[in-house]
Amino acid sequence: MTTHRRSIPQTAPLASYRAARSRIDRAIARVLTSGRYILGPEVEAFEREFATYIGCRHAVGVASGTDALVVALRALDLAPGTVVATVSHTAVATVAAIELAGLTPLLLDIDPARYTLAPAALERAFAGGHRIGAVIVVHLYGQAADLDAILPLARRHGAKVIEDCAQSHGATLHGKRLGTFGDVACFSFYPTKNLGAFGDAGAVLTSDDDLAARVRALREYGWRDRTVSAIAGMNSRLDPIQAAVLRVKLAGLDRANARRAAIASRYDRGLAKTGLGLPQRRPAATHVFHQYVVRAKRRDDLRAALDRAGIGTTIHYPVPVHLQPAYRGRIALDPGGLGESERATHEVLSLPMFPELGATDVARVIAAVKKLV
Numbered sequence: 001m002t003t004h005r006r007s008i009p010q011t012a013p014l015a016s017y018r019a020a021r022s023r024i025d026r027a028i029a030r031v032l033t034s035g036r037y038i039l040g041p042e043v044e045a046f047e048r049e050f051a052t053y054i055g056c057r058h059a060v061g062v063a064s065g066t067d068a069l070v071v072a073l074r075a076l077d078l079a080p081g082t083v084v085a086t087v088s089h090t091a092v093a094t095v096a097a098i099e100l101a102g103l104t105p106l107l108l109d110i111d112p113a114r115y116t117l118a119p120a121a122l123e124r125a126f127a128g129g130h131r132i133g134a135v136i137v138v139h140l141y142g143q144a145a146d147l148d149a150i151l152p153l154a155r156r157h158g159a160k161v162i163e164d165c166a167q168s169h170g171a172t173l174h175g176k177r178l179g180t181f182g183d184v185a186c187f188s189f190y191p192t193k194n195l196g197a198f199g200d201a202g203a204v205l206t207s208d209d210d211l212a213a214r215v216r217a218l219r220e221y222g223w224r225d226r227t228v229s230a231i232a233g234m235n236s237r238l239d240p241i242q243a244a245v246l247r248v249k250l251a252g253l254d255r256a257n258a259r260r261a262a263i264a265s266r267y268d269r270g271l272a273k274t275g276l277g278l279p280q281r282r283p284a285a286t287h288v289f290h291q292y293v294v295r296a297k298r299r300d301d302l303r304a305a306l307d308r309a310g311i312g313t314t315i316h317y318p319v320p321v322h323l324q325p326a327y328r329g330r331i332a333l334d335p336g337g338l339g340e341s342e343r344a345t346h347e348v349l350s351l352p353m354f355p356e357l358g359a360t361d362v363a364r365v366i367a368a369v370k371k372l373v
């Protein structure tokens with residue numbers, strides 16, 4: 001391996017700026033010269049456009065994906081301490097939000113083929129007598145969780161369903177976009193996400209008018225009318241500069257997701273005979289490949305060798321939430337254990353994946369992986 005070759009990053013939000021630089025600069029300048037720096041027409045326009053794109057009646061822009069989850073959970077008006085079930089194999093934010101909303105997490109195991117909530121684990125938790133008020137379903141890595149099994153199960157037990165769509169912007173199931181299946185959906189626009197801002201940003205989507213009104217109030221001091229706090233709220237508003245950036249990027253989201261899918265197909269073909277565990281698509285779903293995650297028994301060796309070859313990789317996630325210092329030993333866990341979540345932690349590896357990743361770089365990643373396994 002020649003050392004003078006350019007290294008390939010695992011993700012590259014700067015490339016998304018370069019790809020649309022003049023339109024993004026103009027959008028930002030439009031906000032700066034408008035004099036409206038809190039909410040206002042730019043945020044409203046993005047909310048309308050994103051709600052239409054996903055297929056929900058309402059979108060409410062907030063300050064981050066974490067806040068989207070907190071505000072959505074609070075808007076559901078669950079009694080303090082209510083149990084909210086979700087997975088341990090996710091961004092810590094999913095679980096942190098439950099506690100920030102004054103609720104109690106219950107962490108369940110995953111389906112090892114697709115890394116999303118195992119319906120059997122949820123069934124086990126209900127059968128074990130856990131009084132679950134809501135389930136946060138995480139559409140991890142860019143594809144749908146097993147909603148066909150989870151939704152009827154949750155409904156039967158009267159639990160609300162929150163979709164964590166932070167990694168699944170634009171993905172579908174049975175032809176409908178993720179974010180339209182549960183009671184409420186939460187998006188993050190962290191810079192590396194499929195739809196990414198150039199800073200923190202998030203949104204809550206729902207087709208429930210009352211719920212949307214509560215979310216809207218909660219993000220701004222609980223205001224019903226300006227300066228009348230009808231409920232105890234917070235400050236978590238989407239920044240209009242980020243909203244302007246997101247409007248530009250939303251127009252290119254389908255194209256960017258198609259690029260990710262094309263890169264994934266190249267990886268699929270190139271890595272087919274390597275013995276690595278490759279991503280498994282769920283039938284009737286489109287996968288938007290927020291991450292292209294392979295499974296390797298000797299993952300750490302592979303990662304180190306790729307690093308020496310100038311190829312960046314990431315582990316999503318190196319430690320499951322239930323084993324993180326902040327949570328270990330004090331969070332309610334799957335009665336069946338979290339064996340699959342813990343195994344995944346040791347074997348998953350995210351290869352370079354971003355829309356601007358070129359074909360020659362993809363070929364270089366494939367060649368390097370093949371040489372090493």
Ligand SMILES: *Cc1c(COP(=O)(O)O)cnc(C)c1O
Binds near residue numbers: 064
């Ligand atoms: C990124 C992410 C979040 C948190 O979003 P922030 O905008 O960083 O607060 C929540 N859940 C999942 C699954 C994520 O990937």
